[in-house]
Amino acid sequence: MSRLLSRLSGILLVAISLASAAQSPETQKSILITGATSGIGRNLAEALANEGHHVYAGARTGAEMAELNAINNITAVRLDVTKQDEVDAAVQFIEDGGTGLYALVNNAGIYDGGPVLDTEIGVMNLVYQVNVEGVLRTTKAFAPLVIESKGRIATTGSIAGTVSGPGFAAYSGSKHYIEAFTDSLAAELEPLGVKVSVIEPGNYQTQIRRSAVKRSMARVVGDGGVVTSGMEKQYKAMEEVELSYKKPDEVTLAYKHALLSDAPLRRYVVVPNANEQQYTIETKIRELVELNSWGPHSYDNEELLEKLKSALGQ
Template identity: 40%
Template sequence: MRIFGIVLLSITLFISFNGNSAHHGDANSHQKAVLVTGSNSGLGLRMTQELSENGFYVYAGVLHKDEMKAMNAMDNVTAVQFDVRNQAEIDAAVTFVEAQGRGLYGLINNAGINVFGPLLEVPVEQLHYQMDVNVYGPVRVTQAFAPLIIESKGRIVTTGSVAGIITPPIFGAYSMSKHAIEAFNDTLAIEMARFDVSVHVIEPSTYKSNIGVAAKKLMDDANYWTEDTAYPQELAYLLDALTKMDQQPDPAPVGKAALNAMQSNAPKSRYMVTGTVAQADRVLRRQISKMLELNDGQVHQFDRARLIEMLDEEIAKGSKNNPAAK
């Protein structure tokens, strides 16, 4: 039944895309192809625009069929509809991309959701939903498309978040998923190095996107964070903040980070993209404070001089690995 489903989905995808190639270019052109999941809005849309306007051909992964038309209207873009939670749909997308004849140079795991709420009150099924999309989704998609990426000696990028470093209250489920992406990226980078595939993570702060609207809808539909909460002030603050997501900065810098990760001769392992100096300061200070917390009272505790020496050594190592950083 699974094989039949994959074949049926592949046929559907072929029919959907047949006839779009006139303005999308020759499938045998020398453009490098990149798949971007969650491409129809917010960060993913900016990534898709930046890549497609700068020499790349983009397979725009979308969740819903009604999102395909707008993506297909863009030059150098073909929409591919699949759910990162559905293995059969992912496998069908692989079959479709293979049939296009371009290969696949890059993968950007960008699709994600945000489950807000106090950890004491978030139902386990909502926590599972958070992990299923934000963590297991990138794993499924990466495993499925890895042979194509390995063949092209390409690049894999995943959208993390500064929430993978700092962990605000009420963001527990989301931060847990983004902390997991940190481990996913670091391990995958080591494991893919033998295939000459580089691995990168983009870690944005808050930018304009539809994630707030989606999070509010989920809260309303699941009704898991109600007025009898032990955290009423946090609930009121969050509900107000979600209505102002469209006032956040445009995610253009995130799109440029994705382009650099795919295009640069010396791409970075991590791209922290923040809207303000204060945000960057907060994230880096938290990394430093974690180091000090780990060092405090441990059996081999290092003194201040040794910690500064370590920092200087890591700065020198970073400059050696990335001459542009000097």
């Protein structure tokens, strides 16, 4: 009985959100965002809701859901992307609401890891359970609704899907997967009228780094250790770094283009400064040169430049 009442209450919230929408039914979109409680997901959810779209906002706790439900045009959905039962329940919830689903935003993600030789397999697995398996799980579950709407699927990648360095093997590896995932899914769903994009942010204000430090401290306690003053200082320093970054408004603008434009791009590199843009692009150029550096079938320099010019022309 309690589960039935909860579902009926959720459907009522959907109805209230739709009734308060500023847009007409023809222009309003229903969009699901995973990981919508903070950072990029929360910024995007509020922006879309403010413009009259109906947002299903993924959250993991009752308190988070209550906070999201208090915002006009947002309906909270309990959704841990690592739990198939919650994903299945979210699909059923949206189907019961009768709104359909125009777009899925795969935003939930975590950072963790460290130097390759020091990273435990369990830590690596956790990153992949959220950033890789979670994206695959939600996409497979919600794709039928998006296909029915001939809508959009967009995923939060990272410039770490192109660049990497010491301590980033786990996270960058998961974001490299998102690049391949996007290209494959885009080709597979294009005949069905669904557009697929990846948004690749640089360093913006989120809680992803602080959350990683918290998990590290929790592992220490779980192993019988104690949180030292040095660990607490590390968290405080990470908090100061994260709060010094720009809010992810620019990431939201890219997402809105990917979700609502008539001509969405496959990739959106969104960075807060020129240095991050240049570093990302120069890394890709270096990799292009490396790919062409070995074997009898490589292009000569002039041919390679012509290929680049041709691609720029397209």
